[in-house]
Amino acid sequence: MKLVIxxxxxxxxxxxxxxQAEVAVPNVxxxxxxxxxxxxxxxxDDVPQDLxxxxxxxxxxxxxxxxxLSESFxxxxxxxxxxxxQNAQTQGILPGAGLHYSFSYQRVRVSGDxxxxxxxxxxxxxxxxPITYSSDNxxxxxxxxxxxxxxxxxxxxxxxxxxxxxxxxxxxLILVIVPKVIE
Amino acid sequence: xxxxxCELFLTEDHRPAAVQAHLDECPDCRALAAELEANSAALSExxxxxxxxxxxxxxxxxxPHDTWTRAAAIAAMLxxxxxxxxxxxxxxxxxxxxxAVRTALVPERxxxxxxxxxxxxxxxxxxxxxxxxxxxxxxQAAARNPSQPLKIKMLTDDPDVVIYWLIDPxxxx
Numbered sequence: 001m002k003l004v005i006x007x008x009x010x011x012x013x014x015x016x017x018x019x020q021a022e023v024a025v026p027n028v029x030x031x032x033x034x035x036x037x038x039x040x041x042x043x044x045d046d047v048p049q050d051l052x053x054x055x056x057x058x059x060x061x062x063x064x065x066x067x068x069l070s071e072s073f074x075x076x077x078x079x080x081x082x083x084x085x086q087n088a089q090t091q092g093i094l095p096g097a098g099l100h101y102s103f104s105y106q107r108v109r110v111s112g113d114x115x116x117x118x119x120x121x122x123x124x125x126x127x128x129x130p131i132t133y134s135s136d137n138x139x140x141x142x143x144x145x146x147x148x149x150x151x152x153x154x155x156x157x158x159x160x161x162x163x164x165x166x167x168x169x170x171x172x173l174i175l176v177i178v179p180k181v182i183e
Numbered sequence: 184x185x186x187x188x189c190e191l192f193l194t195e196d197h198r199p200a201a202v203q204a205h206l207d208e209c210p211d212c213r214a215l216a217a218e219l220e221a222n223s224a225a226l227s228e229x230x231x232x233x234x235x236x237x238x239x240x241x242x243x244x245x246x247p248h249d250t251w252t253r254a255a256a257i258a259a260m261l262x263x264x265x266x267x268x269x270x271x272x273x274x275x276x277x278x279x280x281x282x283a284v285r286t287a288l289v290p291e292r293x294x295x296x297x298x299x300x301x302x303x304x305x306x307x308x309x310x311x312x313x314x315x316x317x318x319x320x321x322x323q324a325a326a327r328n329p330s331q332p333l334k335i336k337m338l339t340d341d342p343d344v345v346i347y348w349l350i351d352p353x354x355x356x
Contacts (some may be wrong), residue, residue, distance in 0.1 A: 043256040059348060060199050094271040149334055149349060163332075 002076060026079050027182040028108045028118055034071040034094075034101065034125070037064035037162070046091035048072075052159050054158050054176055062164075064172060071101065076182075079110040093130075100128045110181055116155045118179040123161070124148040125175060145173045153179045184337050186212050191267040193219055194260075200340050 031049060045055045046068040055067045077088050086130040089104035100115070106122035131139050145166035155157045162174040186206040189212045192202045205214050339347040 054344050056345065057341050057344045060339065061201060061337055069228045071197055147349060149332065151347070154345075156343070161349065162346070163349045164353070171332070172195065 013071065025081055026110055027076055028079050028110060029074060029076040029180040029182055030108075030120075031074050031180070032072065032103060032176040033069060033176040035067050035174040035176060036070055037062065037063050037164075037174055039170070041065060050178075051158075051176060054160060058160065059172070062172075067174070070096075073103075075103070077108065080107040081179075082087055094127070098130050100130060100141070101124050102128070116180065116181050118153045120151045120153065122148065123151050123177075125173075126139050127166075127173070145171075147173060147175060151177070153177060156179050185335055188335055188337070190215065191263075192284055194267070195261060290355055 001104055024095045033048075035047065035051075043065040044111040045052075045066050047055050047086040048069060051067075051069070058064065058067055071094055072090065073090060073092070075088065076088055084107070086107050087104070087109075089102065090147070091100065091157060093100055103122070104119050104122075107120075109119045109121075111119070124147065127144040129142045129144060131141045133142055145163070147161055147163055149161060151159065151161065156178065159177050159179075160174060162172055164170065164172045166173045184201050186205075189209070193212075194218050205297060206216055220258055272311050282283045332349040332351050335348045335350065337348065339346060
């Protein structure tokens with residue numbers, strides 16, 4: 001009789017254990033800001049309040065006269081389990097210039113330590129010209145700039161990834177990424 | 184900040200706070216900075232030295248050699264200055280208005296394990312087919328794969344802000 005009771009109790013616990021295993025995988029929310037840097041023109045930054053301190057640090061390191069926000073978005077997904085790939089991607093059109101952007105990553109992993117570190121495999125952003133069609137109806141688009149790298153980010157920390165001279169006039173392409181781990 | 188980046192700033196009058204922070208931590212760069220300052224001080228003192236006639240005679244006799252040495256030194260200084268300016272140059276461009284924050288949901292799917300070929304991606308330039316090794320030493324990784332961009336980590340006064348700057352191999356040359 002005791003054996004039967006133990007078996008029933010174990011069976012009752014099993015669904016609960018599955019739920020706990022599912023909950024253990026955190027979500028990762030990436031707030032991404034796309035900035036541009038210029039060395040000429042008005043020395044006035046055009047960034048949201050959250051990025052004022054970041055722009056200040058950029059001014060101490062680089063000679064760009066101003067930094068401006070081109071686009072921002074929030075990307076949220078589950079952290080990778082094991083060696084699985086995720087291949088998340090989002091894309092859009094930058095206001096004004098009409099350039100297309102495509103932001104993606106291959107995998108996001110989260111460390112168990114505090115403060116938590118978020119490791120992004122194959123983070124990438126690519127800016128392309130608007131699509132045009134040739135006489136034979138083939139799509140044509142030219143890459144203006146791109147960034148591809150792996151990144152380690154501390155939770156809540158503003159991590160800047162940039163590249164200078166992304167075009168013939170020397171603009172800088174700058175990403176600011178703020179990760180947030182959601183249990 | 185890397186030692187390489189620090190060296191670029193050592194010859195400049197104004198040193199960013201990040202450079203000073205690196206000097207506080209790195210004995211090699213500190214020694215290099217001290218040596219440069221000592222050389223600069225020694226050269227400054229030479230300007231005030233009044234040479235006796237006999238010494239001037241010796242100097243005149245050695246003038247061709249000194250001229251070449253000075254020319255080589257000036258050329259080296261110019262090369263360093265041009266390289267530093269080239270690395271950190273930036274130019275103007277058009278800007279766009281700031282948009283509102285948007286939210287995008289991330290599609291997720293489990294794919295084959297490490298070592299197996301990855302599936303077709305929407306854009307191959309944005310996600311390589313196999314995961315890259317962790318970059319514990321950026322310079323070492325760049326040396327292993329020259330096509331990879333050099334990633335420079337810059338520490339700032341603000342502990343909440345970390346800056347990584349990417350330099351393509353074509354920019355380094």
